[in-house]
Amino acid sequence: MTGYSERVAEALENGWSFAGLYAVAAGGPVRVALASETGDIRLETVEPGSGAMPSIVDLVAAAGWDEREAHDLYGVRFDGHEPLRALVNHDPDFETWTVPVRGRDPYQVAVGPIHAGVIESGHFRFQLVGEKILHLDARLFYKHRGLERAAEGSTLEEGARYVARACAACAVTNGVAYAQAVETARGLRAGAELGRVRTILLELERVWSHLNDISAVCAGTGLAAGAQRFAGLTERARRLNARLTGHRFLFGSVRVGGSNVTLDADAITFAQEELGRLRAEAASGWRELVFNRSFEDRLSNVGVVRAKDARRLGATGPAARAAGIAVDVRSTSPGLAYEGFVPVVPSRTVGDVQARLEQRHLELGQSFGLLEAIVARPVRPVAAMNAGTEQLVAASRVESPRGATLCVVEREGDRLTRVHLRTGSYANWPVVAFAAVGNMLPDFPLINKSFELCYACADR
Amino acid sequence: MLTLLKDLRRLRREIALPRPDRGRSLAVRHVDCGSCNGCEHELILASSPYADLQRFGIGIVASPRHADVLLVTGPVTIRMREPLLAAWAAMPEPRRVVALGDCALGHNVLGMPDEIVGPIESVLPVDLRIPGCPPAPDEIAAGLLALLDSTRGSLPISS
Numbered sequence: 070m071t072g073y074s075e076r077v078a079e080a081l082e083n084g085w086s087f088a089g090l091y092a093v094a095a096g097g098p099v100r101v102a103l104a105s106e107t108g109d110i111r112l113e114t115v116e117p118g119s120g121a122m123p124s125i126v127d128l129v130a131a132a133g134w135d136e137r138e139a140h141d142l143y144g145v146r147f148d149g150h151e152p153l154r155a156l157v158n159h160d161p162d163f164e165t166w167t168v169p170v171r172g173r174d175p176y177q178v179a180v181g182p183i184h185a186g187v188i189e190s191g192h193f194r195f196q197l198v199g200e201k202i203l204h205l206d207a208r209l210f211y212k213h214r215g216l217e218r219a220a221e222g223s224t225l226e227e228g229a230r231y232v233a234r235a236c237a238a239c240a241v242t243n244g245v246a247y248a249q250a251v252e253t254a255r256g257l258r259a260g261a262e263l264g265r266v267r268t269i270l271l272e273l274e275r276v277w278s279h280l281n282d283i284s285a286v287c288a289g290t291g292l293a294a295g296a297q298r299f300a301g302l303t304e305r306a307r308r309l310n311a312r313l314t315g316h317r318f319l320f321g322s323v324r325v326g327g328s329n330v331t332l333d334a335d336a337i338t339f340a341q342e343e344l345g346r347l348r349a350e351a352a353s354g355w356r357e358l359v360f361n362r363s364f365e366d367r368l369s370n371v372g373v374v375r376a377k378d379a380r381r382l383g384a385t386g387p388a389a390r391a392a393g394i395a396v397d398v399r400s401t402s403p404g405l406a407y408e409g410f411v412p413v414v415p416s417r418t419v420g421d422v423q424a425r426l427e428q429r430h431l432e433l434g435q436s437f438g439l440l441e442a443i444v445a446r447p448v449r450p451v452a453a454m455n456a457g458t459e460q461l462v463a464a465s466r467v468e469s470p471r472g473a474t475l476c477v478v479e480r481e482g483d484r485l486t487r488v489h490l491r492t493g494s495y496a497n498w499p500v501v502a503f504a505a506v507g508n509m510l511p512d513f514p515l516i517n518k519s520f521e522l523c524y525a526c527a528d529r
Numbered sequence: 530m531l532t533l534l535k536d537l538r539r540l541r542r543e544i545a546l547p548r549p550d551r552g553r554s555l556a557v558r559h560v561d562c563g564s565c566n567g568c569e570h571e572l573i574l575a576s577s578p579y580a581d582l583q584r585f586g587i588g589i590v591a592s593p594r595h596a597d598v599l600l601v602t603g604p605v606t607i608r609m610r611e612p613l614l615a616a617w618a619a620m621p622e623p624r625r626v627v628a629l630g631d632c633a634l635g636h637n638v639l640g641m642p643d644e645i646v647g648p649i650e651s652v653l654p655v656d657l658r659i660p661g662c663p664p665a666p667d668e669i670a671a672g673l674l675a676l677l678d679s680t681r682g683s684l685p686i687s688s
Binding site for chain 1: 530532533534536537540559560561562563564565566567569570571572573574576577578579589591592603604606608609612616639640641643644645662663665666
């Protein structure tokens, strides 16, 4: 067992990054997923001696939640992770899950799990002096449904249902990550045409999601006209999804081992025209936001996460790129149609609410451009191809609208023995808590909206 | 700003929603009891210009104290049972419960039995069921408007 931390440390020095950690079964073993700059995924496996193993949080702060989850759900202890606070377990004792704050006049504000709007359930415990946030502990997992455990024992095909149910907002991303992992396990790979279909679906998901996120930031500042304008565009994007695949969130459009999506010439023409209109109207709406001083005034230097902290905490997706970290799984996704993809970063890479908002706008432009290139001809059902050797454990990473999502599949024959989903939201939640510190409490909803993470796929 | 408002006015003309009845309203408190976030995303768009619930007097309120209706999504996880009951207990009477989406109705729920209580109706009396996975914004709007019609005179009316 000695050597595990050293192997992880060495990998990090050689340019690999932490991509997730999970327990395979009660008491272990535990696997750590590492991703290379060229898109390779490597799993390091550790067998804890008598239920305990070394923690890697000193090497990788981003592994904090993963270790806490493995402890709560699978009983693995992590030596050196002190204190190992409860994450999934909802111990009523306040001390077990919060960081103590001392000093002159600190007080707490408890928010949630039910919020004052249409927001998913989760609890935020703020420690404040006056209006200034000193510390935030996010207690999620109110929506924990035990999807990963429930999926165990199902067939590799059925497993896709559990992954899809984790989250509507990341349904395509999670579905593609699962399908790719299962295909690798079965010795299959996606050809160019299957890659094209999946890329169309992934980018359609990003388009509605980013339009929604821009609307959400407008709502967070009280700019109703902007919120309504972009909500209208979000509605149109979902209607386009329904027109193309029969479902507004593209449910059921990603399959393991191939695709049944059919887009005839009429559908393609409609998609091209509607995407063109959405692109033009989103650009026009964006100009209005940029020139609205009282709106822009609310955004800069709020919820700042600089690159150094973003890296340390494991930020991913728009949240990381807004801090200047030009990393995007799309640039290393051989099974998808992203040849030559280059990540964008905003003009001000300061990692504040404004940068994260601009990042959505830039990525929308990229997505419309990608879709224009690949929604160019009809789409027909297509199957994955034989590629070579089968594996019992396989992993895949896909870039969701909220960042890198990891899916690991373990099997015996055609049965799932373990599936683990670590979504962009899961990776970014600790970053939200960090971003809140030093800001005013009334700005927290806006900071939270600028990340616009899902609770559902973090909780599973 | 002017362009945004002009665009919205044009959009409203194109969508041409019917004129609302005067003097009716329904204050809705939303509680997510373990959804996949699909129902929430569609409920948000029930207030977009395409369904525009506010136009018909239906609004999401920030406290159960202000609510006529508890709108519940998800299959009710073990951890959300208590908060759900607390929200219900805080509501003034008369009050109504709407189960939104297939999970809330107990259909095709996935997860561990030890993490999920069951459909909303196993926890609270349900007055209206809006099926769908997830229901689209216009279906949510139609359901809530039907509730408003059916409860005419029996719910506190505010304007």
